[in-house]
Amino acid sequence: MIDDARAGNLPAVTWITPRFELSDHPPGSSAFTHNWTSDLIEAIMKSDAWDQTAIFLTWDEWGGFYDHIRPIAVDPVGFGFRVPLLTISPYAVRGTIDDVTGEFSTPLRFIADNWGLPYLTDRIANTHDFEHVFDFTKPPRPPSVTGVRVKTFGRFDQFPENYPWPKGTVPDPSSF
Structure with missing residues (x-):
């Protein structure tokens, strides 16, 4: 990749x-x-x-039950808890904190809007868009490459032998 x-x-x-x-x-x-x-x-x-x-960097984890904003109900499942998401682009508005509720289908809405595609689901149609986090009136900013690395030890695909995997869930090493 x-x-x-x-x-x-x-x-x-x-x-x-x-x-x-x-x-x-x-x-x-x-x-x-x-x-x-x-x-x-x-x-x-x-x-x-x-x-x-435009890079949308998000995680599949949320921070717990602290969130004071109730998830929007668009279907019986609902949006669920908010998760962190970073927008990285030469057109991203610097310092923007987006407090509008979005979720994992929000990038799909951006894709549909950007290419003029129909929304595949009501969930995508009802999530907010990213229009306000970009400024296309200014020239693109050059990349901000830092080269900063986090010190690591060992190999990324080696886990402690004594890790307490739940019974029946030890990963098959061939899947790595």
Whole structure:
């Protein structure tokens, strides 16, 4: 994936989900995840595609039951709890904190709006858009490549032998 990004070989829309050991889930080290994510974003920033790119970085975890905003009910399932999301783009408005409720289908709404596609579900139609986090009236900003790395130990695909995997859930090493 990183080589494809460096070479400018990513399609117009790329949905990236890291391998399990790079997913920030226990027992993996988040340091490896942060380095992999940073490398991927920097590869995109250094590519010719940067001036036409929007990266939506989100996590599949939320911060707990602290949220004071009730999830919007668009269907029997509802949107659920808010999760963090970063918008990285040469057109992103700096310092914007978006307090509008969105969820995992919000990037799908951006894709549909950007390419003039119909919404696939009511959930996508009812989530907010990202229009207000971009300013396309200004020229694209150059990439902000830091090269910062998190110190890591061991290998990203090695887990402690004594990790307390729940019974019957020990991952098959061939899936890594």
